[in-house]
Amino acid sequence: xxxxxxxxRLARGTKLGIAVAGNALRAQKTRRSMRxxxxxxxxxxxxxxxIRATEQMVMVLGTMKGVAMKLGQMLxxxxxxxxxxxxxxxxxxxxxxxxxSAPSVSFEVMRAVxxxxxxxxxxxxxxxxxxxxxxxxxxxQVYKATLHDGRAVAVKVQYPGIDAAVRADLKxxxxxxxxxxxxxxxxxxxxxxxxxxxxxxxLDYVAExxxxxxxxxxxxxxPFIMVPTTYPELSTTRVLVSEYFPxxxxxxxxxxxxxxxxxxGEIIYRFYVGSLFTFNEFCGDPHPxxxxxxxxxxxxxxxxxxxxxxxxxxxxxxAICIRAAAEERAEDLRDLMVERGVIESxxxxxxxxxxxxxxxxxxxxxxxxEITITPELASGAFVLAVDPRASEFAGMKQQNxxxxxxxxxxxxxxxxxxxGQLGATGNWHRIAREWLYGDEPxxxxxxxxxxxxxxxxxxxxxxxxxxxxxxxxxxxx
Numbered sequence: 001x002x003x004x005x006x007x008x009r010l011a012r013g014t015k016l017g018i019a020v021a022g023n024a025l026r027a028q029k030t031r032r033s034m035r036x037x038x039x040x041x042x043x044x045x046x047x048x049x050x051i052r053a054t055e056q057m058v059m060v061l062g063t064m065k066g067v068a069m070k071l072g073q074m075l076x077x078x079x080x081x082x083x084x085x086x087x088x089x090x091x092x093x094x095x096x097x098x099x100x101s102a103p104s105v106s107f108e109v110m111r112a113v114x115x116x117x118x119x120x121x122x123x124x125x126x127x128x129x130x131x132x133x134x135x136x137x138x139x140x141q142v143y144k145a146t147l148h149d150g151r152a153v154a155v156k157v158q159y160p161g162i163d164a165a166v167r168a169d170l171k172x173x174x175x176x177x178x179x180x181x182x183x184x185x186x187x188x189x190x191x192x193x194x195x196x197x198x199x200x201x202x203l204d205y206v207a208e209x210x211x212x213x214x215x216x217x218x219x220x221x222x223p224f225i226m227v228p229t230t231y232p233e234l235s236t237t238r239v240l241v242s243e244y245f246p247x248x249x250x251x252x253x254x255x256x257x258x259x260x261x262x263x264x265g266e267i268i269y270r271f272y273v274g275s276l277f278t279f280n281e282f283c284g285d286p287h288p289x290x291x292x293x294x295x296x297x298x299x300x301x302x303x304x305x306x307x308x309x310x311x312x313x314x315x316x317x318x319a320i321c322i323r324a325a326a327e328e329r330a331e332d333l334r335d336l337m338v339e340r341g342v343i344e345s346x347x348x349x350x351x352x353x354x355x356x357x358x359x360x361x362x363x364x365x366x367x368x369x370e371i372t373i374t375p376e377l378a379s380g381a382f383v384l385a386v387d388p389r390a391s392e393f394a395g396m397k398q399q400n401x402x403x404x405x406x407x408x409x410x411x412x413x414x415x416x417x418x419x420g421q422l423g424a425t426g427n428w429h430r431i432a433r434e435w436l437y438g439d440e441p442x443x444x445x446x447x448x449x450x451x452x453x454x455x456x457x458x459x460x461x462x463x464x465x466x467x468x469x470x471x472x473x474x475x476x477x
Contacts, residue, residue, distance in 0.1 A: 107131040110141060110157045117236035125234070129155070137289065137303065139166065139202060144244055147234075152244035154228070156205065158237075163203050170200065202305030209235040212242065212304040218279065221455075223448040224267055226300040245300040247292030254422060265373070265424025266445050267299045269431060272415040273365075276408055277319060277435035278453075281309040284407050286414040288421060308407055318405065319436055321358065326366040326429070326436070330355035342405075361409070364416065365428040378413075378420030 111122055111131075118125050128146040135142040140158040147153055159165075201207070209230040216229040228243035235241050253264055268291070276282040283290075284306040292300045317340060324333040330351035337343040337354060364371055371377075426443075433439040434446060441447045 105141065105159055107133075109160060110143075113157050113160050114155070114239050117239050126153075126155075135289070140238075145241075153231070153234075154242050154244045156240040156242070158203070158205065158239070166200060166203060199306075203237070205237055205240040206232060206235050208305045209240050209242070211307050215283075215304060215307070216243075222298075222452055224298050224445060225271055226294065226298040227304075228300060228302065245292055245294060245302075247294045247300055249292060250288030250421070253293050258423075258425065261422050262425050263445065264293065264299060265419050265422050266426055266431060266443065268418055268422070268424075269415060269426070269428065270445070270449060271299070271301055272418075273412055273432075274435055276310065276315060276411075280312050280315050281307070282408065282411055284308050284411045286411055286418055288418060310408065314405065318408065322362065322366070322432075323436055325355060325358040325362070328355060333358065362412065365432050368427065368429045370425055370427050372423065372425040373416065373419040374423065375417075375420040378416045 110133075114125075115122055122129055125147075126145040127148045127150075130144045132143075133141040134144050134154070137156070139162045140156050143155045143157065145153050145155050209232040212227065212230045213232060216227040219225050219227050226245065228245045230240065230242040253261065256264075268286070272283060272286045283301065283304060285303055290301060290303045292302070294300055317336070321333060321336055324336060334343065334346070334349065334351040334354040338346045343349050343354070359366065364373065364377065430439075430442045431446060434441055434450075441450050
């Protein structure tokens, strides 16, 4: 039997508080013992202290689930400047545990959740139900089952008490920031506020089932993107039933030859980033645990608890800004951001700083040449854009980014991180020109995608906005 998940704010805050205090005491002890040591010894001791602090952070995030678990999953995508280069691969593996192997809860406990929500025995709903989970996520586990009509399904079941745990975590965000900033000072109020605004909505599996069904219908007949349909009539607040899709996970995909990884990288880019500019909506939770490579070459995308539908005007603003950056029109870019209210202190921001800041974050998609995305390239852009330790762009980092744009930029960064983990190569700018400039596609996947678009029924007009609650505050970028 798994250890009971602490759900009260006090219990979960105490676990975090112990970690914070431990890091602080360890840092003080290390500083005292460093007196009189040589520079080389001091550097090594500081490194070892930071490594231990990061190990403790990973351990705490991995055992708490809830918001802490979600942060860990985000971090596992980006090979951030957490530790010295020679240790990063080891820590990336440890962080990947948060992505793929959340602590398991016994089947009997999870079965009770299903039967309580359905108000009938498991066998009344499912002809077969494999007790071994096929995947684990930040707030639940996934099982394979068969319905009485023979359909194979995936059943995502929430951990018991996770709703109370998430809400307790949300009240402890200040303490989360303290523990994380010891190794990751870039964890700003904006990052935590974005989590607070969106994570609680992931607890409603009925809403997620309806969203995923709509997205599945949106991509019906697509040549290389697949979204398994859901069965909202069989889903409850804590149980989500969807079509089962057999496929290889991200670790297996990373072992494929370069050409296949490049193809999958382009598919990932088109789904997570291209969808925003094509459909005014996008999945806000890109990470390797949310996709599978099918035997027919299609990539299935999973998990739509964090999904945004944006006002077309907001999407157009992002496209206009990216075009201005690509064309190095610094004055125009700065004027756009001042008019939009992104830059609140125009006297403190030069056009050149504004342009360089945007390029630092997304130049990989603005350069007209083939680029191999590496973990260092992806994390470097992320850290440069948001880490307060980096002296570059200090003025831009203090400006306001409206929440709807903060959410889309986060998705963009995490997609970039996934491509880095994949080591994908492509002319990302030529792909992006399809949605930024309306250019004809230059890749085989692009031509297949546009042929599919041309054959689709006329889309139903959308009113825009988010599937989540209206965001009431801008967040500091």
